[in-house]
Amino acid sequence: MEEIKENTKGGVDLSKEYKMFNKKNLIILIFAGFFIASIFFVSSIETSYCCEKTKSNAWCQNTKQENCDANYQKAPTSCESTSYCRLGTCYDSQEGTCMENSPERVCNEEGGIWAEGKPDEIPQCKLGCCLIGDQAAFVTQTRCKKLSALYGLEINFRTDINNEIECIASATSEVKGACVFEKEFEKTCQFVTKKECSEMKSTTATTTETGGFLGLFSSKKNITTSISAETNFHEGYLCSSDELGANCGPTEQTACVEGKDEVYFKDSCGNIANIYDSSKINDKGYWNKVIGKTESCNSGKSNANSQTCGNCDYFLGSTCKAYKSSKDKKRPTYGDNICRDLSCEYEGKTYQHGETWCADSKGVKNNFPGSRYFRLVCYNSEVLVEPCADFRQETCIQDEINGFKTAACRVNKWQDCSSQTEKQDCENEDRRNCKWVEGDKIKCAPKFAPGFDFWNSEGDSQSICSSASATCTVKYEKGLAGGKKCVENCECIGQGWKDKQNQVCLSLGDCGSKTNFLGIQGYS
Secondary structure (H helix, E strand, C coil): CHHHHHHHHCCCCHHHHHHHHHHHHHHHHHHHHHHHHHHHHHHHHHHCEEEEEECCCCEEEEECHHHECCCCCEECCCHHHCCCCCEEEEEECCCCEEEEEEEHHHHHHCCCEEECCCHHHCHHHCEEEEEECCEEEEEEHHHHHHHHHHHCCCEEEECCCCCHHHHHHHHHCCCEEEEEEEECCEEEEEEEEHHHHHCCCCEEEEEEEECCHHHCCCCEEEEEEEECCCCEEEECECCCCCCCCCCCCEEEEEEECCCCCCEEEEECCCCEEEECEHHHCCCCCCCCECCCHHHCCCCCCCCCCCCCECCCCHHHCEEEEECCCCCCCCCCCCCCEEEEECCEEECCEEECCCCEEECCCCCCCCCCCCCCCEEEEEECCEEEEEECCHHHCEEEEEEEECCEEEEEEEECCCCCHHHCCCHHHHCCCCCCCEEECCCCCCCEEECCCCCCCCCCCCCCHHHHHHCCCCCCCCEEEECCCCCEEEEECHHHCCHHHHHHHHHHHHHHCCCCCCECCCCCECCC
C-alpha cells in the first residue's frame, strides 16, 4: 500500500487515466447500443404489417407483409391505428346476438350491423330476462323471440331484471313441489310453484281472554294473535309423501289438468299427483315424488281407451276426458277419467287424429258442373269438412306417409293452358295444371276442368267454350247409277267424331254436352 502511494505522489494520476478510459468505452458502448436498437427498430417496421385478412383467413392480424391476403387492405402499422380494423359491436338482427370487439369489415362480411361502442351503449343489444316455460336466458329481446320460434313456446321478456343470476333465479321460482304449512293447527300441503309457496301470507285469529278469580272480578278483552303461516317448499315432492308428514294421502280419484294431455291421480287434499297408473294405487314410492311422463306407464304410446294407464298423448291420438259410456269403450279401473280415443269413423273407415284426406264427392272425378273438391279432417274424434274454392278453382291433392294421410287444397292453374303450343310447356307441372289433348283446334287443355257461371251471358264461359267449337265439312260425289260417295273428311261421319270433339269441349271446363254432379243431363 505504501508503494502505491509513493508512485501516486510521483506525478502519475492513475485514477484520472482510468476515468478517461471508462468515458471512451462508455461512449462506444452507448453508440453500439443505439446502433443495435436502431437496426432492431428499423427491422420491426419493415416486418410488422396490419393485414385486414391473412392468407390463413384470420382477420386484423399484425404479421409479416407476405402473410396478408392480396384482396384485402394492409398497412405498415398496428391494427389499432387503422380505420378498417377499428373495433366496435356487431349486431346480428336475425339471431339477436351482439359481438363485442368486432372489426367493421368482419361484421359486414357476416351480414351484421356494425356500430362503434360497447354492447351496453347500443339499444338493440340491451339485455333482459327471457323466460321460456321453466327456463331462462339473459339475452336481447330479438334473441328471446328467436328462441320462442325455435321451441314453439310463449315467452315473457322482462327488462326489469338486470343481471343473469337474478334472471335464472326467477325461472326456478316456477318449479313445482310440495308447499307444507300449518292451518288450523294441522300440518297440510299444497302442490304449487316455489313462487306461489313463498307468496303465501300469514293468517290472523282473534281470541277472547277472561281474567280474575272464577271470573267474579273479571274483565274481558280481545287479543289478536298472528298465527305464522311458515311455509316449507320441497321441490319435486308430492303432498302425499310420507316424508313430509302432511295430512294429504293417496286416493282412487283422478283428474284432467288444463293444458295437459294426461290423466292424473288426486290426493285427499285435492292436489294433483302422478300420472294415473292402476298398478301404482298402493305404491308409496309412486305417491312420494314427481315422476315424469317418459318414466310413466306405456310411455310413447297413445293409451287410448286404456283402463289402467292415463299416459295420454295428444299427438298420438288421445287426451284426458271425463269417461262417457257413449264414446268410450271401457270404463277405467279407478276414477272417472280416461284417455279418449281421438280417431274418427267415416264411411266405414277409421282415420287417425290429425289425418286429412280428399273427399270422393259426387262428380268431382269427371269435373261435372256443380262438383267441388273437399278436404276432410279428423280432429278430436270429429270429421270436419273443409271445401276447396268453388268452381273447381282449387283441387284437392292427397299423399300418405307410413299409413298417415295428408291432404291439401291447391290452386288449379288452368288459365294459360290454351295458349301453350308445345307439349313440353303444356305438361310443365311447376307452371300449370294442363294436359295435351289431340283435337282439331285445342291441343293444351286444363288437367282439372274448371267450372263457370255458364248461365251468365256476359261471363267468360262463352268465349272459353267457343274456342273448342269445330266444323267439319264432308264432301260427297254422286254416282252414275245414283246414290252418293264420300270423297273428303269422311272421318267426320258418324258419332265418333262428335264424341272426340265433345271430349275437347269437356276438358276446357263446363262446356259441351254433360251431365251435372247430380246425374242430370244438360240441354242446349
